[in-house]
Amino acid sequence: MLDINFIRNNPEKVKQAIAHKQENAASVDQLLELDAQRRSLIHTCEQLKSRRNEKSKEVSELKKRGHDASGIIGETKKIGDEIKSFEEKLNGLEPQIQNLLLRIPNIPAADVPIGKDANDNVVVKTWGQRKTFDFTPLPHWELGHMLNILDLERSSKITGSGFILLKGPGAKLERALFCFMLDLHTREHGYTELFPPFLVNRTSMTGTGQLPKLEEDMYRTSPDDLFLVPTAEVPVTNIHRDEILPYKDLPVYYTAYTPCFRREAGSYGKDTRGIIRVHQFNKVELVKLVRPETSYDELESLLGNAEKVLQLLGLEYRVVKLSTGDMSFAAAKCYDIEVWAPGADKFLEVSSCSNFEDFQARRMNIRFRDEDGKLRFVHTLNGSGLALPRTVIAILETYQNKDGSITIPDVLQPYMGGIRIIARQG
RNA sequence: GGAGAGGUGGCUGAGCGGCUGAAAGCGACGGUUUGCUAAACCGUUGUAGAGACAAAAUCUCUACCCCGGGUUCGAAUCCCGGCCUCUCCGCCA
Numbered sequence: 001m002l003d004i005n006f007i008r009n010n011p012e013k014v015k016q017a018i019a020h021k022q023e024n025a026a027s028v029d030q031l032l033e034l035d036a037q038r039r040s041l042i043h044t045c046e047q048l049k050s051r052r053n054e055k056s057k058e059v060s061e062l063k064k065r066g067h068d069a070s071g072i073i074g075e076t077k078k079i080g081d082e083i084k085s086f087e088e089k090l091n092g093l094e095p096q097i098q099n100l101l102l103r104i105p106n107i108p109a110a111d112v113p114i115g116k117d118a119n120d121n122v123v124v125k126t127w128g129q130r131k132t133f134d135f136t137p138l139p140h141w142e143l144g145h146m147l148n149i150l151d152l153e154r155s156s157k158i159t160g161s162g163f164i165l166l167k168g169p170g171a172k173l174e175r176a177l178f179c180f181m182l183d184l185h186t187r188e189h190g191y192t193e194l195f196p197p198f199l200v201n202r203t204s205m206t207g208t209g210q211l212p213k214l215e216e217d218m219y220r221t222s223p224d225d226l227f228l229v230p231t232a233e234v235p236v237t238n239i240h241r242d243e244i245l246p247y248k249d250l251p252v253y254y255t256a257y258t259p260c261f262r263r264e265a266g267s268y269g270k271d272t273r274g275i276i277r278v279h280q281f282n283k284v285e286l287v288k289l290v291r292p293e294t295s296y297d298e299l300e301s302l303l304g305n306a307e308k309v310l311q312l313l314g315l316e317y318r319v320v321k322l323s324t325g326d327m328s329f330a331a332a333k334c335y336d337i338e339v340w341a342p343g344a345d346k347f348l349e350v351s352s353c354s355n356f357e358d359f360q361a362r363r364m365n366i367r368f369r370d371e372d373g374k375l376r377f378v379h380t381l382n383g384s385g386l387a388l389p390r391t392v393i394a395i396l397e398t399y400q401n402k403d404g405s406i407t408i409p410d411v412l413q414p415y416m417g418g419i420r421i422i423a424r425q426g
Numbered sequence: 427g428g429a430g431a432g433g434u435g436g437c438u439g440a441g442c443g444g445c446u447g448a449a450a451g452c453g454a455c456g457g458u459u460u461g462c463u464a465a466a467c468c469g470u471u472g473u474a475g476a477g478a479c480a481a482a483a484u485c486u487c488u489a490c491c492c493c494g495g496g497u498u499c500g501a502a503u504c505c506c507g508g509c510c511u512c513u514c515c516g517c518c519a
Contacts, residue, residue, distance in 0.1 A: 042476050046488045053488090056500040060444045069499075076499040244436090373455085375473080 001101055001363045004035060017107040020114050020324035026103035034097050038090065045086045052079045102212055106359040108324045109296075109333040115323030122323070124335070127307065128316030131342055135402045139343035140393040141274035144170065146404050147424055150275070161272075162264070162279040164389065169422045173395070173408070174282060176415030177388055178257045181284040181309055185385055189305045191255035191286060196235035198258055199226040204238040207364035209330035209356075216265045228261035232285035233382045240289060241364040245378065250368055251290040251298060255385065258283065275389045276348060282388040288381040289366065292358065295379035296333070299355040303335050306351045306385040312411045315394045316340040318347060332357045335383075339390060343397035348390040353383030 007014050011028050018025045055076040062069040108114075113122050144150025149170025155163045166174050185191040205211040205227050210218060219228040229235055236254050245252070260283050271277035286305060290298045303319065310317045322334045331354040338347035358377035361367070367375045399407045405423040408416050 039476065042488085046476060049489085050487055052499080056444075059499050063444090073499040080499075 001359060002104055002106070003362065004097075004101060007101075007104070008032065008035065013107065014104060017324075018105060020108060021105050021327060021329070022116065022325040023105045023329065025105055026100040028104070031097065031100040031104070034093060034100070038093050038097060041086055041090045041093065045083060045090065048079055048083045048086070052076055052083065055079065099212070102206065102363070105329045106332050106356065108327060108331075109355070109357075112327065112333050113321065113323045114325075116325040117323070118326045120323035121320045121326055121336070123318050124321050125319040126316075127311065127318070128314070128340075130316060130340070131398055133342065137342040137397055137400055138404070139274060140341070140396045143343070143396045143400055143404060143406065144274075147406070147422055149173070149422060152275075160279075162277070164275055164278055164280070169416075169419055172416060172419065173392060173412070173422070174388060176412045177391060178282055178284050179415050180412055181385060182255060182257055184309060184312070185255040185284070185286060185305060188308070189253070189255075191253040191305075194236060194239075194254050194256040196229075196232060196239075196256055196258065198229050198235075200229055200234050200238070201226055204234055204241070207238050207241055208234045208360055209328075209363065210234065213329055217263050219261045219263060229258055230262050231260050231283065231382075231384075232256040232258040233287060236285060236287045237289075237360060237380055237382065238364060240366045243366060244375065245289065245366070245368040247291075247369055247371060250378065251288055251294065254287045256285055256287075258285070260387075274344070275393065276344065278389060284385050284388075286353075286383050286385040289361075289378045290381065291368070291370075292376065292379045295355050295357060295381060298379075299333065299335075299353060299381055302381055302383050303337070303353045306337055306353055306383050309386050309391075310337065310339055310350070310394075313391070313395065313409050315391075315398055317350075328352075328354065330354075330356050330359050332359065337386070339394040341390075341393050341397045343400070344393065348393060350386045350390045350394075351384035354381060356380045356382075 002014065007028065011032060014028050018028070055072055059069045059072050059076065062072070113120055115121070138146075141150070141152070145152075147170070149167050151165040151167055152161075155165035158165070182193055186193045199221065202211060202225060205218070210227075210230060214230075218230055221227070227234075235258070236256050239254070240252075259280055261280050264277060264279060267277065275281075286302055288298050288302060307317070307319070317337055317339045320336045320338060322331075322336060327334050334352060334354040336349050337351040337353070339350045340346075341348050357379050360380045361377040366378050366380070368378050370376055395409065396406055399409065401407060401421075403423075405421050408420055408422065413420060
């Protein structure tokens with residue numbers, strides 16, 4: 001959420017941001033019009049209330065001295081009725097304004113490339129060497145099926161398409177990966193490990209910006225109106241909602257493993273093969289709450305923390321700076337990390353590292369007291385570190401051998417209980 | 427799921443229709459004293475919104491004692507609904 005004051009003073013900047021982000025956002029003009037109405041109503045209301053307070057005091061004085069106050073009481077009652085009618089108008093207006101405000105996207109940072117969509121993203125880094133094979137590398141869905149570690153037929157039976165059943169060493173690989181990632185981020189990168197709830201309420205979903213815009217894409221439970229988390233970002237960032245953090249506590253670094261649930265409404269028919277796009281997947285998330293002055297440096301180090309996972313796994317990847325058109329609603333700046341999948345023959349997004357500046361913090365009312373004792377909003381950041389299925393894809397496809405077996409990368413071996421190679425069973 | 431108790435400022439905790447933005451204590455900050463530390467003493471110590479000012483400083487007003495409604499000239503205080511916390515009982519991984 002942007003500061004209404006900022007919108008008032010910079011309507012053109014906001015409109016430009018909406019255009020650059022290709023957002024179907026709320027109308028700035030309509031918002032400002034309602035905002036003006038609101039302020040004028042508040043003004044009248046407060047003047048009336050001031051009058052009422054004075055009169056009430058008079059009543060009190062009169063009564064104390066044993067005089068009759070019925071005249072003033074009648075008068076004051078009338079003021080009260082007036083106030084009520086203005087307040088009703090105000091109460092009608094405020095949710096409308098709030099709703100519009102929640103539908104205005106964040107402003108892209110100055111160094112974000114302006115563009116229409118993913119085609120205008122800029123590759124800022126590549127890492128690792130393209131693996132060469134003396135045979136044709138297979139896609140992960142064939143490897144998984146052959147090795148009997150990925151059973152998509154049965155998971156469809158259990159739930160439906162887009163859900164995964166991992167078996168034996170496949171399941172162990174999944175567990176090894178998120179354990180490895182959590183250990184890396186807590187031991188080497190200074191993050192505090194958390195294990196948050198997997199269901200969150202509507203307020204939390206609104207705080208991080210999934211609602212109201214993306215309700216279609218979320219799994220919602222009835223009758224409790226709770227949502228399955230689409231990312232650990234939601235429960236973790238909301239930990240400090242409505243809190244004032246001491247200056248000395250910043251920056252705060254959290255990491256958490258959670259499953260993530262996404263309906264992927266609107267992307268039917270995309271990435272249908274294998275486990276590139278699924279409704280439930282595991283992810284280790286990195287979240288930071290920081291001082292505003294440091295947030296762009298913190299974004300770079302967060303990105304580095306996520307990259308480290310791929311470097312240690314020895315997987316080729318590239319870092320892409322997203323253009324305005326491809327960036328999410330709440331982000332001011334965002335890097336994607338894409339890992340190379342030789343079997344699928346393409347780069348797959350495994351992490352999205354974003355700085356939201358104070359956009360989420362304002363929604364969630366997360367503040368800190370700076371050195372001068374003034375209250376300010378923190379800046380929030382997050383990034384995957386990393387999303388698991390696509391990392392698994394890259395591992396299977398990169399480390400496949402001619403006979404279809406998979407060599408486990410060195411850093412994962414301690415987590416694999418002695419398994420060095422996943423080979424065909426029986 | 428059943429029964430009860432309760433939610434007040436950074437914290438503890440009083441108030442239970444007007445004199446209360448809220449006692450007292452603790453903490454924090456500033457000062458005096460002190461060779462330093464401690465102690466003692468004095469002072470300060472909420473947030474948000476609207477308006478005034480070109481703007482900052484500042485000033486005025488309004489609101490906020492979990493949230494939302496109601497009663498009343500007037501609500502932290504009374505009534506109703508919700509949320510949350512705690513205790514006891516039942517059930518259960």
